Amino acid sequence: MEAEPLYNLLQLPKPADPLVEELTQGEKKKFLPPTSRKDPKFEALQRVLLEWINTELLPEHIVVRSLEEDMFDGLVLHHLFQKLAGVKLHVEEIALTATSQRRKLEVILEAISRTLQAEEQPATWSVDAIFNKDLLATLHLLVALAKRFQPNLPLPPNVQVEVITMESTKSGLKSEKLMEQLTECSTGQDKAAKDVFDELFKLAPGKVDAVKEAVVSFVNQKVERLGLSVQNLDTQFADGVILLLLIGQLEGFFLHLKEFYLTPNSPAEMLHNVTLALELLRDEGLLSYPVSPEDIVNKDSKSTLRVLYSLFRKHS
Numbered sequence: 001m002e003a004e005p006l007y008n009l010l011q012l013p014k015p016a017d018p019l020v021e022e023l024t025q026g027e028k029k030k031f032l033p034p035t036s037r038k039d040p041k042f043e044a045l046q047r048v049l050l051e052w053i054n055t056e057l058l059p060e061h062i063v064v065r066s067l068e069e070d071m072f073d074g075l076v077l078h079h080l081f082q083k084l085a086g087v088k089l090h091v092e093e094i095a096l097t098a099t100s101q102r103r104k105l106e107v108i109l110e111a112i113s114r115t116l117q118a119e120e121q122p123a124t125w126s127v128d129a130i131f132n133k134d135l136l137a138t139l140h141l142l143v144a145l146a147k148r149f150q151p152n153l154p155l156p157p158n159v160q161v162e163v164i165t166m167e168s169t170k171s172g173l174k175s176e177k178l179m180e181q182l183t184e185c186s187t188g189q190d191k192a193a194k195d196v197f198d199e200l201f202k203l204a205p206g207k208v209d210a211v212k213e214a215v216v217s218f219v220n221q222k223v224e225r226l227g228l229s230v231q232n233l234d235t236q237f238a239d240g241v242i243l244l245l246l247i248g249q250l251e252g253f254f255l256h257l258k259e260f261y262l263t264p265n266s267p268a269e270m271l272h273n274v275t276l277a278l279e280l281l282r283d284e285g286l287l288s289y290p291v292s293p294e295d296i297v298n299k300d301s302k303s304t305l306r307v308l309y310s311l312f313r314k315h316s
Contacts, residue, residue, distance in 0.1 A: 028167040032135060036161040041285055044156045045182060049142045052153055056083050067142065068135045074105035077130075081108060084149040085115055102131050112141070116148055136163065139182055159183040201302050208301075215308050218316050222249050233308070238299045239264045240273025243307070247280050250315050270297050278307070286310040 036042060046067055053064050053076065060079055064070045071077060073095060082089060089111055095101040106127045124144075129137035146153045159182040167174045200208060212233050219230050223246055230236050237243045241262060248255050260276055261269040274293040281287040287310055295303035 024168060028165060030134075030136065031164045031166065033162065033164055036163065039161055039283060041156045041159045042161050042182075045139065045143075045159045048153065048155055049139070049146065052146065052150060053080060053142075056080060067138055068133055071138050071142075072105075072131050072133045073101040074108050077108050077112075078104065080145070081112055081115075084145065085111075087111070102127065105131055109141075112145070116144055136161075136180060136182075143183060155183050157183055158185045208305075211309075212301075212305065215305065215312050218312050219246060219308065222246060222315070225249075233304060234299050234301045237304050237308070238274075238297050239270040240275075240277050240296070243277045243296075244273055244280075246311065247277055250311055251280070251284055253280065267297060281307065281310060286314060 050064060050067060057064070057076070057079055060083075062076060062079055064076055074091070075095070078089060078091060078093075081087075089108060091104045091107050092100065095104045109125070109127055109130065124140035125134075125137040130141065143155065146155060160179050161182065163178055163180045165176045165178060167176075200211065216230050216233050219233075219242075223230070223242065226245055226249070228242060228245065230242060240260070241264070244255055244260055247253060260273045264270045264273060271293055274296045278287060278291060278293055278296075287307070291303050291307055296307065
């Protein structure tokens with residue numbers, strides 16, 4: 001029997017939707033919301049890793065179609081790690097039961113951790129997480145392997161996704177939204193873009209006005225068809241309205257009026273607008289450095305200019 005059909009036969013049933021699982025008191029779990037799963041950079045990271053694994057394992061006729069579904073039992077990790085590290089692991093080749101699959105996975109992950117010499121890694125992956133098809137844990141593990149054995153692999157830089165942490169407490173379920181970092185910021189264009197603005201404001205303040213003038217001219221060319229005009233970059237983007245309309249024009253978004261406040265009457269409504277704008281920019285891969293929505297609302301000139309420059313660089 002060929003390797004791929006046999007491997008497919010060994011798949012365990014997909015677990016129930018984790019969002020409807022009951023948590024025992026004190027238990028905490030982390031979930032990926034659908035919006036995070038559809039993040040373009042998150043999807044790009046999975047494609048790069050998938051292509052890399054399939055290229056490495058092509059001589060062994062093993063084909064991986066899903067990082068979430070095909071990595072949990074240790075079969076692929078067994079072959080991949082042996083190929084990358086040039087070692088022989090003394091584990092059974094085919095594990096037929098859940099117990100033997102988990103035992104095999106434990107041996108493989110112990111060998112990987114020793115090779116990576118990363119004591120902190122259990123915080124980002126574990127036997128339980130990988131075996132339960134935790135996509136985030138699987139990606140953390142594969143990124144670490146790629147960085148160790150294939151450092152030139154073009155992983156998308158600064159991949160971060162929003163995760164939801166659910167915890168069962170005495171008073172009920174408690175949820176929290178957090179950002180989880182999967183790949184580092186690149187040392188090239190993304191970091192350079194941030195450093196340019198730091199250097200500009202610190203060492204060449206006389207040139208700031210010239211940059212603002214160019215960006216304002218660009219913005220006015222794009223929003224004049226909406227009957228809008230920007231005179232002051234520092235103040236007119238604080239409520240997020242013009243920023244959202246500009247993004248919609250340039251990126252082809254239709255923003256329903258129910259999604260944002262066209263005439264915000266409070267700082268909270270302004271913050272809602274700006275937060276939505278930054279999320280749209282991140283979804284399009286334009287915002288590769290951290291910008292706080294509070295800074296925009298508070299009319300921070302450098303943060304506002306960075307956001308607008310991300311659009312200027314792509315569309316000018």
